[in-house]
Amino acid sequence: MEKGELLAFCYDFYNQHLLHDQNDDILYYQNIAANLKPKKALVVGAGTGRVAIPLSHVANVEALDMDQYRLARLQNKRDIKCYCMDFCREVPNEVYDLIVIPYSTIQFATDIKMVEQFINNARSILSEDGMLIFDVSSNFESKKPTKNLLLFEDYAKEIASKITCSMTSAKLENSMSFETEFAIERFNTSVYENETYLYYNEAQFKECAKRHFKKIEIKNGYDNDNQPYKHLFHCRGK
Ligand SMILES: C[S@@+](CC[C@H](N)C(=O)[O-])C[C@H]1O[C@@H](n2cnc3c(N)ncnc32)[C@H](O)[C@@H]1O
Structure with missing residues (x-):
């Protein structure tokens, strides 16, 4: 096994062990897709398919990640169209009615300008009344550093x-x-x-989203009280 493959395997193994409440997001996105009935949906930062695969049971889903080994594992599990690209630099040549950026992937941005690139690029491939949803976590700042x-x-x-x-x-x-x-x-x-x-700053994130979308709604948790520090941005319209 190549190092990249081994890491992708370990990432999956980690998810199986440690993401308990975090999986609450899956049902949340499934419910949105069931209501919205998108012709086509895209999961950005799909990794090995934790969200994209269950979402593909209720919608026509495509997946994007910049890690080819994670996407290869995803495709071994389910036949989903995948794009291996850096979403800050390029986007699929498609139009989507729903784009989901789950599990704080947008906080991989190194600064707020890069957050805006994620949002702007999502807007550029959304249909007129399409919806972008991304979640952010506000608890990184209060987490204690750890060593081994x-x-x-x-x-x-x-x-x-x-x-x-x-x-x-x-x-x-x-x-x-x-x-x-x-x-x-x-x-x-x-x-x-x-x-x-990246630490979450609500005013800055909201400002970015507002520059590209007309309607922004921020919801806390995934329709339950387990993770109030998770904030879901629902963005619609120009
Ligand atoms: C926190 S993981 C989430 C993985 C999976 N969606 C989940 O919920 O378990 C973030 C994923 O986003 C990908 N990613 C981060 N920045 C990206 C970018 N700019 N373009 C494409 N993928 C990116 C990483 O490779 C990683 O697989």
């Missing part, structure tokens, strides 16, 4: 090895960075996942 915090240890059948997953995180001026280590016993090696999330 053990998250879980488990046996992974697919690679016939025990995996030990631990996390080191750091607070930066505008963002929080996370390094997740996956120690793979069988190969006597570790692979590392690095992610940095």
Whole structure:
């Protein structure tokens, strides 16, 4: 297995272990798609398909991510049209009625200008009355930094090895960075996942969204009280 494939596998393994309440977003997006009945929907930052696959059971879904290995895993699970591209730089040559950017993917932006690129690019491929939904998390600023915090240890059948997953995180001026280590016993090696999330500033995010959309509604949580620090931007119209 190449390093990229191994990392994509570890990412899936992590999701199975740790994303409990986070999966609340799936039903939320499924309900929206069921009401909106989009001709075509796009999931941006689809990863290995945690949201895109269940959404594809209620709508015609395409998936976009900049990581080819994650998309390859997604396509092994379900035949969904995938685009491997950086959404800040290019967009599919298609029109969508619904675009979902889940799981704080928009906070991968290094600054607010890049957030605006995500929003502007989404607008450019949305139909006239299409809807963009993205979620952001406001709890990065209050999270405590960690050093080699053990998250879980488990046996992974697919690679016939025990995996030990631990996390080191750091607070930066505008963002929080996370390094997740996956120690793979069988190969006597570790692979590392690095992610940095921009802190959420509601006024700035709203301002960006307003420059490209007429109607902005911000909802908290996924229609329940589990995660009040998750904010869902519903953006419509020019
Ligand atoms: C936090 S993960 C979310 C993955 C999956 N949607 C989920 O909910 O579990 C963010 C994903 O967005 C992708 N991503 C981040 N910035 C991107 C960009 N500018 N263009 C395309 N994909 C991006 C990453 O490769 C990663 O797979």
